[in-house]
Amino acid sequence: MAEDGDLSQDQTEKLLQFQDLTGIDEINRCREILLRHNWNIETAVQDTFNEREGAPSVFTQTQPEPRQPQMNLQPTDQRVFTVTRRRPQGLMEWGYAIILFPFRFVYSTLLDLLRYTYRLIRPDPRRNVTDPVGDVVRFIRNFEEKHGNGHPVFYQGTYSQALNDAKQELRFLLVYLHGDDHQDTPDFCRTVMCNENVINFINTRMLFWACNTNSPEGYRVSQALRENTYPFLALIVLRDNKMTVVAKIEGPIGSEELTARLDRVMMENDASLIAARADREERNFNQSLRQEQDVAYLESLRADQEKERVKKEKREIELAARQQQEPK
Incomplete structure (x- = not known):
């Protein structure tokens, strides 16, 4: 982790502003949070507030799975x-x-x-x-x-x-x-x-x-x-x-x-929302498909287990009948 002397003037200003906005006394913790959010102070502040309120993060660092877009989905500048x-x-x-x-x-x-x-x-x-x-x-x-x-x-x-x-x-x-x-x-x-x-x-x-x-x-x-x-x-x-x-x-x-x-x-x-809806529908479809496959597998497994149970009971009955027929 970089020391205070390794920070640029812009990063130092963001560090002090973040500490002032959040009220976090530990300067090292402030620096770790900003580093985790690539020095995006708006993202870091909002995630810190969300953590305090027990709300999930709205600024996730994970990227969506790559997909082949059918249109230009590059966002415009603010x-x-x-x-x-x-x-x-x-x-x-x-x-x-x-x-x-x-x-x-x-x-x-x-x-x-x-x-x-x-x-x-x-x-x-x-x-x-x-x-x-x-x-x-x-x-x-x-x-x-x-x-x-x-x-x-x-x-x-x-x-x-x-x-x-x-x-x-x-x-x-x-x-x-x-x-x-x-x-x-x-x-x-x-x-x-x-x-x-x-x-x-x-x-x-x-x-x-x-x-x-x-x-x-x-x-x-x-x-x-x-x-x-x-x-x-x-x-x-x-x-x-x-x-x-x-x-x-x-x-x-x-x-x-x-x-x-x-x-x-x-x-x-609008294109970003269209892409997000398409991704969500695809995930929901895949999830539903997996659930249907899991249900079908469990039903097949129960059917196989029932067949095996019937066969076992039949073998036990046949074995008991033979034992009764054998001379003592």
């Missing part, structure tokens, strides 16, 4: 969509933006300073995940209190459970990280998340998991997915036998543009 805010139009909007800019700048700067000072004095309580399901349920309840019940179906479970269900069901998983303090969050929830077309699109084509980043569960997922701004969405799907983030959408976005981008990325990654 898509990252960063949406910038719309620039002001006309003199009125520019004037309004210029007037408010100093106030927004001072407000955001002071808020960041206060948060930084507070975290120096008191460690961030979000690092201790004690009730992940409760964090998700509270977010759903708060969302419905503010915006009503007209929203996509939220997955009521932990992030790890959502990943495992999406893997087992071979479905896309859409993750939404809710930032209470971001200025674009209320409008996004009201006009996009509650949009009827968006609701129908998400409910019919994927699982949907969401959580507030001010909660421990939402915070640790935000660290694992490395979000940059809000609103933040990540599309995850099984690819190369592991759950992989295939797209991130960051920043304000309209309902039509959101569904269009998600639809495009899903079409690009």
Whole structure:
């Protein structure tokens, strides 16, 4: 195993970040976990969380058995969509933006300073995940209190459970990280998340998991997915036998543009799901065939044993009859 001095600067940064995210004090153990996951920090963090929750690994290192593909199954690179805010139009909007800019700048700067000072004095309580399901349920309840019940179906479970269900069901998983303090969050929830077309699109084509980043569960997922701004969405799907983030959408976005981008990325990654379904059907078929063969073998074995038992009983009866006929 490499010593600390043999690590590159990038590996050292990942090592410290992994230790900070997981709270593991032993630096050697952190290095072993990262080495086992080829220094993929997202994979290592998620598997560590799964191990603590007793959930199976969703990032398996085993590769699927080679098969002859009938189509190009090479995955596309991860898509990252960063949406910038719309620039002001006309003199009125520019004037309004210029007037408010100093106030927004001072407000955001002071808020960041206060948060930084507070975290120096008191460690961030979000690092201790004690009730992940409760964090998700509270977010759903708060969302419905503010915006009503007209929203996509939220997955009521932990992030790890959502990943495992999406893997087992071979479905896309859409993750939404809710930032209470971001200025674009209320409008996004009201006009996009509650949009009827968006609701129908998400409910019919994927699982949907969401959580507030001010909660421990939402915070640790935000660290694992490395979000940059809000609103933040990540599309995850099984690819190369592991759950992989295939797209991130960051920043304000309209309902039509959101569904269009998600639809495009899903079409690009449909081949991996088709291959996974084919592999699973082949495994199920082979398993069923083996079970049928085992049942047939056992039935044949029982029939042979029954024949042997009958023959043995017949021989014993014949032997007893001869013994009775012999003179004493």
